Amino acid sequence: MATTAVSTLGKYEFFRYGWTARIAWVKLYTDADVLVDQQAMTLEHTVGMGEMTMAAPVVFDVAAETTDVSYVTIGYTTGTPLDIVFYTKTLAELYDFPTEGTLTISSWEFTVGGTYLLPAGRDDLCDNGWTSLVTWVKCYNSSDVLLNSQSLTFSASTGTGIMSATAPIVFEIATGGAAYYMTFGYTDGTDVVLYKRLYATTYTFTTAGRLTIGTWTITL
């Protein structure tokens, strides 16, 4: 029996590439994990909303005497492992098919959430992932005055699905600086800000110094 969840590789793909460019199929299974049918699937993204939807309804063919139709998975097929399963969704009810029939997914909406996500960040998580995009992190005070900027790279782990900064961040803060939040993003003509992270407290520097972010991990 499956449960609704994002797989570890689904998390990795989310941070590394985004889902819309990667997901190629949806598979329907019984509660005993027997494949019922497989169909092509395309995810589309609504810009600015952090939402992904199916480009078109999916119709599964179900053979007669199939019982306990239970859940669907989405993913794509590659080398090793052959199938990369991103996400499993358990249907609200089980279905028995005494005769041949169909099961249709008429709509499927995915919503990306997170306290510190900005609209551009949601967009890139859906379509591109973050690890290949992010190049900088910037520290600000509560009046949105830039205190310092540093380079930043993230990597995602295939083993855990967690995205982490590849090195500590060390901001150089001038006397009187009061670090309130940091943002990360990349520059594409202009700065594209993906994420705005408030600090747990305001770090006030009565003399010039450094603010070090030892580790930064983002999970799904």
Add this chain to the structure above:
Amino acid sequence: MIKDNGVTDVTSIDSIITVSVVGGVAKPRPSKEVKNSNLDSSLDNKDNKSIVDKPRKA
């Protein structure tokens, strides 16, 4: 120097799926599964069933 040793943040994906069947008969899941599934269901007409899975509320 001030050191913030660890920043850990969380993102999420929720999904709502709508399913209809032809030729199939729905049946409830065993209670031990329903207890944790956080799912609602509704019927839209006599012949076809439309099931909406709602994401967990914060």
